[in-house]
Amino acid sequence: MKNRKLLMIPGPIEVDPSVLRAIGEVTTSHVAPNFIECFGNSIELMRKIWQAPYGQPFIIAGSGTLAMDMAVCNLIEPEENALVISTGYFGERYKNILTTYGAKVTVLQAEIGEIVPLEEVEKELSSKDYKLVTITHVDTSTGVLNDPQPIAEIAQKYNTLTILDGVCATAGEISKQEEWGIDVVLTGSQKAIGVPPGLALFVVSEKAMNVWKNRKNPVQNYYGSFTNWLPIMKAYEERKPSYFGTPPVNLIRALEVSLNLINNEGIENRIATHLVYAKAFRKAIQKIGLELVPKKEDEAANTMSAIYYPEGIDGNQFIKGISEYGVILAGGLHSEIKTKYFRVGHMGAITKSDIVVTLSAIEFALAKQKYKLTIGESIGTFLENL
Amino acid sequence: MKNRKLLMIPGPIEVDPSVLRAIGEVTTSHVAPNFIECFGNSIELMRKIWQAPYGQPFIIAGSGTLAMDMAVCNLIEPEENALVISTGYFGERYKNILTTYGAKVTVLQAEIGEIVPLEEVEKELSSKDYKLVTITHVDTSTGVLNDPQPIAEIAQKYNTLTILDGVCATAGEISKQEEWGIDVVLTGSQKAIGVPPGLALFVVSEKAMNVWKNRKNPVQNYYGSFTNWLPIMKAYEERKPSYFGTPPVNLIRALEVSLNLINNEGIENRIATHLVYAKAFRKAIQKIGLELVPKKEDEAANTMSAIYYPEGIDGNQFIKGISEYGVILAGGLHSEIKTKYFRVGHMGAITKSDIVVTLSAIEFALAKQKYKLTIGESIGTFLENL
Structure with missing residues (x-):
């Protein structure tokens, strides 16, 4: 395999x-x-x-x-x-x-x-x-x-x-x-x-x-x-x-x-795709109750997302869980909130499928820590918004 | 091919x-x-x-x-x-x-x-x-x-x-x-x-x-x-x-x-091989009448050689000729003698065969410009001295 x-x-x-x-x-x-x-x-x-x-x-x-x-x-x-x-x-x-x-x-x-x-x-x-x-x-x-x-x-x-x-x-x-x-x-x-x-x-x-x-x-x-x-x-x-x-x-x-x-x-097409994927990804994340670090939608990046862990979620366990589902995500970098959020890159040559797999890993890693969500919900939201 | x-x-x-x-x-x-x-x-x-x-x-x-x-x-x-x-x-x-x-x-x-x-x-x-x-x-x-x-x-x-x-x-x-x-x-x-x-x-x-x-x-x-x-x-x-x-x-x-x-x-073995190849290469080059830029044998590098063109040899034509025989060599770099010599690297993962091919290309590129030499002579000298 x-x-x-x-x-x-x-x-x-x-x-x-x-x-x-x-x-x-x-x-x-x-x-x-x-x-x-x-x-x-x-x-x-x-x-x-x-x-x-x-x-x-x-x-x-x-x-x-x-x-x-x-x-x-x-x-x-x-x-x-x-x-x-x-x-x-x-x-x-x-x-x-x-x-x-x-x-x-x-x-x-x-x-x-x-x-x-x-x-x-x-x-x-x-x-x-x-x-x-x-x-x-x-x-x-x-x-x-x-x-x-x-x-x-x-x-x-x-x-x-x-x-x-x-x-x-x-x-x-x-x-x-x-x-x-x-x-x-x-x-x-x-x-x-x-x-x-x-x-x-x-x-x-x-x-x-x-x-x-x-x-x-x-x-x-x-x-x-x-x-x-x-x-x-x-x-x-x-x-x-x-x-x-x-x-x-x-x-x-x-x-x-x-x-x-x-x-x-075409650079304009390439960027437009980033904007579409990113917007749909943000909607997907929000659908399962997660909150972005950027406070306003139009001040949120389209190449990556910084996302707060929901209350009660242990960051290290979450990143480890994600890895067990076959995806590498990044922890926090900003010193003041380092342990409170994680980061997802969605830029360059990535595909819709890459994002689907990522959302799936996020859902399962959250569920493992007893976070309440309907499995598949973020994926549906992502695909509906493309 | x-x-x-x-x-x-x-x-x-x-x-x-x-x-x-x-x-x-x-x-x-x-x-x-x-x-x-x-x-x-x-x-x-x-x-x-x-x-x-x-x-x-x-x-x-x-x-x-x-x-x-x-x-x-x-x-x-x-x-x-x-x-x-x-x-x-x-x-x-x-x-x-x-x-x-x-x-x-x-x-x-x-x-x-x-x-x-x-x-x-x-x-x-x-x-x-x-x-x-x-x-x-x-x-x-x-x-x-x-x-x-x-x-x-x-x-x-x-x-x-x-x-x-x-x-x-x-x-x-x-x-x-x-x-x-x-x-x-x-x-x-x-x-x-x-x-x-x-x-x-x-x-x-x-x-x-x-x-x-x-x-x-x-x-x-x-x-x-x-x-x-x-x-x-x-x-x-x-x-x-x-x-x-x-x-x-x-x-x-x-x-x-x-x-x-x-x-x-083993780093000592790796270096010893460089010394053997380089010494044999220098002998080969000298055998066909070429002169090194370093004036003394023990002040000549074992990773590369800088070699003067013989009289009457056009450097640009020589490097071009070498390329036609399938080898890339470098021209001069030192401003004072830039057009008068060329450089050969013989370091790292190279093999005896790489050096044989290089010597062969040098011989043919020289012969093309009517330089007098016995084809194969430098190769023989190289292999005899290993």
């Missing part, structure tokens, strides 16, 4: 079999013509999926946190002001990154499960000269979804650069980098992009590239410096060999395959 | 089929019990292969350059003195990394194809208070091999930390971190470790970890900071779940498989 569990955490996620085949292809040279074509093509596909026709894509070996780090260390200079709009754990992370590079950081902290009101953002941005503002599109720790568009509009009004942490969002949530005027949109390969972990991916606007070019101080980070990587990205796009650090050939081949899958499906 | 070329560059290299199968296994959670075991086991295997029983291993998503960067940014502080013993392109790189973090850098530059005499190293280290010295074990740009042991001995005498860039050496050249007293030995996954590119790998001595713990200034780099990664490495080794950035699950699974292959063979 097959003996593997369905991976339904908010990244890494289930990936398409063709992506796994691609990562296992025989490793070629980083300057072999077929790999140069693969890298160049991936850069071009990123522009389409990011909806950033004039942006500069970067593909770097590292985790999503490296993408967060690179966006900041290349754009901020010591003593400059930076604003963090925090909806959880990853807002806190941006504060730490900015502090490392000498920025003066102000954090607008949302209540757990809520977003920061736009008025507060505008009030803060108008109060002093902010170099940049960071927004977490979906905070993986709370499942809260920000709408980046109005924030970007305000930021442009005050001439502040915008960095959108799209780690749990890009290619799963509506995001229009060029149209919305966002300066950096970043993610990791293992989220809605649908590739195993190991790639930091981001696109930088022309405006932000100019800000970087006109820095007064050198970038305080070697591996993450645009100076080292920009010529490499340009060379691959021009289909020319080049070298700074050896690119992760197998992962980039897998990336090309997954970006092609998304592009062939 | 099979339609792929043999990859004989100094990294990425041919990897064992079992390693490719491992990288293509279905992605699991970074906190799933089987992955925690895989990560913990890889850390323990690194200590054996590095011959560093008390060292702290790190496994991070990134290229070998990230390993170089992390070694420096965690150990150096602004205004401290650092010495670079440079035998090519990668010595130059260390100068740039050290400068990024505010070090005062002195470079001892070897002539191309030579090493820096020990007397010069001692003279320099005795002249002022050096915090650290960097050594390139094998410079991939010149194929020059340093003997790290006597340098480490001198460095210890002057209480200077040693960083050994083992990117093109670790698991292919003799290296005894604990016995020699080297503070950091670093590499990338795609070299003699035998895994596709995408992992920065290094082991830090207890002494260096203490130096880091007692820093006066914070580390100027976020993604590369030991503060973020040390608890993760410790947790995985203790077989406990933890999270900072999502580890590249598939690459680490491949790493475990390759480290096991090396460990089962």
Whole structure:
């Protein structure tokens, strides 16, 4: 019998079999013509999926946190002001990154499960000269979804650069980098992009590239410096060999395959499917009496859900029970409510069947702890709402 | 017919089929019990292969350059003195990394194809208070091999930390971190470790970890900071779940498989084989009148060879010709002699047959340009000398 569990955490996620085949292809040279074509093509596909026709894509070996780090260390200079709009754990992370590079950081902290009101953002941005503002599109720790568009509009009004942490969002949530005027949109390969972990991916606007070019101080980070990587990205796009650090050939081949899958499906269709599945999943969960961490429906992510355990349910036993039914879910991450909730990823190449199996495991794991529910009810609700 | 070329560059290299199968296994959670075991086991295997029983291993998503960067940014502080013993392109790189973090850098530059005499190293280290010295074990740009042991001995005498860039050496050249007293030995996954590119790998001595713990200034780099990664490495080794950035699950699974292959063979045997193959390969190359970039036999790497084109041979045509015979070799990398030489990798999981095919391609590509040689002569010399 097959003996593997369905991976339904908010990244890494289930990936398409063709992506796994691609990562296992025989490793070629980083300057072999077929790999140069693969890298160049991936850069071009990123522009389409990011909806950033004039942006500069970067593909770097590292985790999503490296993408967060690179966006900041290349754009901020010591003593400059930076604003963090925090909806959880990853807002806190941006504060730490900015502090490392000498920025003066102000954090607008949302209540757990809520977003920061736009008025507060505008009030803060108008109060002093902010170099940049960071927004977490979906905070993986709370499942809260920000709408980046109005924030970007305000930021442009005050001439502040915008960095959108799209780690749990890009290619799963509506995001229009060029149209919305966002300066950096970043993610990791293992989220809605649908590739195993190991790639930091981001696109930088022309405006932000100019800000970087006109820095007064050198970038305080070697591996993450645009100076080292920009010529490499340009060379691959021009289909020319080049070298700074050896690119992760197998992962980039897998990336090309997954970006092609998304592009062939159409990024708008791919995102629309996420919205439909997520809405139906939330209804299913609520039908059996569970409550989401995000307090409002339109502030709940479509790539993942953070869900409170009902009263009387032991979290460790629940996650263990889920695993016995063949599904891997994630526990809490936000320190203040860590033991009170769990997280489900529903992004990328997942199918309706994956969600049905997950709901079934949730039902049985709850029932095992004497939680009262009608078995099958959440599944019915999910399928009815597709 | 099979339609792929043999990859004989100094990294990425041919990897064992079992390693490719491992990288293509279905992605699991970074906190799933089987992955925690895989990560913990890889850390323990690194200590054996590095011959560093008390060292702290790190496994991070990134290229070998990230390993170089992390070694420096965690150990150096602004205004401290650092010495670079440079035998090519990668010595130059260390100068740039050290400068990024505010070090005062002195470079001892070897002539191309030579090493820096020990007397010069001692003279320099005795002249002022050096915090650290960097050594390139094998410079991939010149194929020059340093003997790290006597340098480490001198460095210890002057209480200077040693960083050994083992990117093109670790698991292919003799290296005894604990016995020699080297503070950091670093590499990338795609070299003699035998895994596709995408992992920065290094082991830090207890002494260096203490130096880091007692820093006066914070580390100027976020993604590369030991503060973020040390608890993760410790947790995985203790077989406990933890999270900072999502580890590249598939690459680490491949790493475990390759480290096991090396460990089962025995690191000493694995290295001895490299020495035998490399010596026979050099004799073969010299037999047909080609000259190595390293000027002395015992300063020539055993993981790769840098070889001058004979007079009258056009480099581009030669590399193209090699490719037509089904082998990928690398051109020059060192700016001063870039068009005058080529590079062959012979490390990791390669076989005698791979080298025979490579020699055959070299012979035919030379003959095509009217170079005078007896076809088969280098192959005979290689096999006779095994």
